[in-house]
Amino acid sequence: MEPFSGLSQPLIAELEKICAPMTYPAETTLIEMGETSDYFGYVRRGIMRMQRIHLDGTGQIVGLVAEGDVFGSLFEGGSKVAIEAVTEVSILTFKRGPFEALMARSAELDHFMLQKLMADLDRTRDWMLVLLNRKVSERLAGFLVVLCIRYANVDHLVRWDNGSLEIKVPISRCDLASLLGTRVESVSRAFSALAKKGIIHTKTPYLIEVQDVRRLLEEAGGELTNRVTGLRT
Amino acid sequence: MEPFSGLSQPLIAELEKICAPMTYPAETTLIEMGETSDYFGYVRRGIMRMQRIHLDGTGQIVGLVAEGDVFGSLFEGGSKVAIEAVTEVSILTFKRGPFEALMARSAELDHFMLQKLMADLDRTRDWMLVLLNRKVSERLAGFLVVLCIRYANVDHLVRWDNGSLEIKVPISRCDLASLLGTRVESVSRAFSALAKKGIIHTKTPYLIEVQDVRRLLEEAGGELTNRVTGLRT
């Protein structure tokens, strides 16, 4: 099964028993902030946003959840972020109770989840590096690079097409501004600035063609470069 | 044993066998970036910084490690951050090999580590919220609040003294600037601005008296407020 590829056959059979596929339309809230959801999920298709809801009703996006990612909490205790569907999403859900019981029985699964979590933590720290860039255009470049690295094998998000790299921006400019800690207008200007420099070309607001990967990496701070061994230059 | 309080007695006995106390002077590099350290550690005393070293030799601080925190990687694979002592530190080290073996035998320990990691992830996302603030003074206020919440019970870092809250800033202005994604001068100005507003008073550069906790929380974005139930107002 996709989220658990690499695990032993009998374990996967057990997991399939407690797994339920679900589909939600765009703009659905899958998990409210503070809610003690009774499952965690794996994304097969679609994009979701992790969001902190403020007291005044506004929200701050703290991350995206895309194909191949997992979301939700393994243990009880209210979720510290809300999970909202950006597009229609189809997911696999695993009830927490049975899953926890399975973990208790299977050191293999326990260990597997531990490593997933450590990878998550590393990725979150990588993202922090992007956010620490002072200029918006640098953070935007960082976002594009992170997208490439993380979803390099998700064909409809990142596609290498006869020498040119095409990236699908999975969220609106408004959400992107929240994610990057700035405003819509600044995001727009940053796109324009990168385009003017000949680094990217915005075919549509949601479809970016990267014309100069090397300079995009430089713009992003250069420090993510060593993560891009799999990315052709 | 401190880092594992709550675990069963026999398990703790096993852990004590593979534990070694160490002390390092200030400005020591405990773990280089990319190094596959053979242990992970628990901090008993002192402050360390997590740092990403750039190709040009400059560093970007991505977090602090203080009393009660753990650091280093549970599994093999080069560390993605360097760990450097800011002050003299005394730590407990656990060799990775034996520890991993113990985890494989003990679901209790495995589960314990899983929960520690999830807490770490939540804290990292909290910190991201701070970094997403646009103004430096807001990020600085956020830093102070996070410090209070995280180390409320570490007496020499956060002390509530007959109605006034005293916070020890554990790092230099220069390191603080890196941590907040800005420059030394801006940090200095942010301290001055908060002081001018009557929110804080800088007794020394390393000793801050908070005069108006409520307004400090507001300045920090207000959204961390619900984490501060334990903090008197």
Added chain:
DNA sequence: TAAACGCATTGACAGTTATCAATTACCTCC
């Protein structure tokens, strides 16, 4: 003790971003 040094703070100006306003592009619905 004086000089030298590192660190923090403050000032002046240039560069970047936030904010408000206006315009354009695009999609939906009639």
Added chain:
DNA sequence: GGAGGTAATTGATAACTGTCAATGCGTTTA
């Protein structure tokens, strides 16, 4: 096809931050 609505872009100005320079403060060193 045209009207209305939403999202994206662009422009102008104020607010904030980065940079360079100078000053103050405390500690170390000769």
